[in-house]
Amino acid sequence: MSIYDTLNSQQQEAVFRTEGPVLILAGAGSGKTRVLTHRIAYLIEEKGVNPWNIMAITFTNKAAEEMRDRVDKLVGFGAESVWVSTFHSSCVRILRRYIDRLGYSNNFTIYDTDDQKTLMKDICKRLNIDTKVYKERAIMSAVSSAKDELISPEAYELSTMGDFGKKKIALAYKEYQKQLKKNNALDFDDLIVKTVELFQACPDVLESYQERFRYLMVDEYQDTNTAQFKFVSLLASKYQNLCVVGDDDQSIYKFRGANIGNILGYEKVFPNAKVIKLEQNYRSTQNILNSANEVIRNNLGRKSKTLWTDNEEGALLHFRQFMNGFEEAEYITGDISQKVREGECSYKDCAILYRTNAQSRLFEEKFLMSNIPYKMVGGVNFYARKEIKDLLAYLKTVDNARDDIAVRRIINVPKRGIGLTTITRVQDYADANGISFYDALRTADEIPSLGRGAAKIRPFVTFIQSLRSKAEYLSVTELLDDIIEETGYVADLKAEDTDEANARIENIDELITKVVTYEEGTDTPSLGEFLEEVALIADIDTVDSNSDRVLMMTLHSAKGLEFPYVYMAGMEDGIFPSYMTIVADDPTEIEEERRLCYVGITRAMKDLTLTCAQQRMIRGETQYNKVSRFIREIPRELVDMGQSFQERKVKDIPLPSGFQQMRQAFKSQAFQPRQFEVKKSEGLSYGVGDTVKHIKFGVGIVENIAEGGKDYEVTVNFDKAGVKKMFASFAKLKKI
Ligand SMILES: Nc1ncnc2c1ncn2[C@@H]1O[C@H](COP(=O)(O)OP(=O)(O)OP(=O)(O)O)[C@@H](O)[C@H]1O
């Protein structure tokens, strides 16, 4: 039996049709990605195609990694030469080789959003564009959309049609490109645009890549934009071996220029394309799939399609409503650890999905406290995010200013024109005199080497000093508000008005919520104690070589992935669908959110839990949200509604439950695993120093047993496998 026998007949058709354009349009979990990986295997093994001649493009690095993995498993030898990557990294590789043909040098720099913004600010100044009327960020986002559509500065200018605002943007766009080139730099969008330009300007380069990539495949095709589509169609125009797979119901990147028209337009560019539909879902239980189908049915602008499954009916979906976000996080973490403890699944089988990254904080804290390993995919841990670090650095500086790193972090946030030379000189002075960096700043006038630099430092010191005197009578919440206000931190982000800036604001709101919760839950709150509490969570080392971890990510980053147990949290109108899309005039915005919901539901293989909170603290204020409209679109008979919170007779919980324990835990530091060295642990049949046997790692000696929340963490030095840390309940060690 060959690997291709495991495919159904439509899938086989898609795999075996290696020549010519193929379009596979099919619903979630129908095996689209599987078809692509098997197609790669088939090309190499059955058609004798050189792996070097195959290119597969996916949307995210995570998806590329996963595809690479799947291909490696199918094809033993040679698979590493298949070019599997994202659009952006493919383009970087091509440009590094040939961009000199466009007059750049091959060691070009790639500008991140901060660099872009600095440049755009500069340009606005130079062109006398009033950034109060035309915000840099708004200009940048218009420029970015133009690039997604492959509209050049010249074409943009022609399209302005006397529109005054657009004219300004056209001017800025033109100048921006000029400056980028002068700096030998490309922004993110340019990576694709310049590659397309290169292909168009240099037929020989294009041809060499056409020869190289005889077989092209694109996953998640529904999310490609015009520029990306042009890139692949140019590459495929010679041999026409382009196979794209996608699902119009999972198009969730309209805000980034994804163009659903590409799906429909494919047959225009490749008129003899073979269209293949896959209708069987292999991923999910009937209940999960039916729920997903019912939800997506509410979108009007879609092609209807059939998606069925042979899988078992499965458990009902679970819906749980809680008093607040804290209870919600507690329930989900508890549910996961119970399942793991009972041997029903491992941590890595579980994923928590949410609408915005800011929602991760409560889960992270809960996981850390319960010693449950977790990993955030495609996001940065809450306390490692720039905006959170910046604001905490302010609080630390106000608190005692002994943390040099904190002071240095914010000395130029927002920009105060204090240069690196000045900072280095201050640091040298501090080192030479054995004083802190901040104390050196306070005596800046006496540092001879500073010269005029000292004048720039004075306002900063005055600002911090004034915050310090305010800290005597302000609450931590008020102090934080004051810092945000005075630094213009949020105001600047608001002016940027991009998705990224808005996500940062949400994170800051979440920090405010954290402070408010802290103050409400403490008799004598203080800045010092708050920082201590945060430091304990922020500094816990989450780097864990163990890959058995609960995954947390936004719904957007979950695209293409699958997990046996999925938790969709924050199912509330105002969160998901987001408030912005509810108030928008445009009904297609809700449809995009609904597609995102469809993506979320269809990630689940066996079990799906949907949760929401009655009240949620956002920006330190309690909001009352209705249950998400998407929940109401799922037929009741498919859902186990659990106990509603009214039935639990919760009278009035001013504080999130579990909060007191958390405070206790912080005070006693009980959740720091290494603090508790237990010689002979209750319930374990072995102790430190005993020789034990593990089913996979063999024989070793127990080096340490630490109390970790609800389970013991055992460190064993195995004769062969080396030192491993594991939780007692699934290590199943036997004393010998
Ligand atoms: N013919 C098949 N037999 C058994 N399992 C299959 C078959 N086809 C697909 N699967 C399994 O079904 C699951 C979903 O497949 P895959 O991830 O390829 O779907 P997809 O269409 O790419 O989904 P998405 O739209 O979410 O990206 C995978 O676990 C895959 O291994």
Ligand SMILES: [Mg+2]
């Ligand atoms: Mg897929």
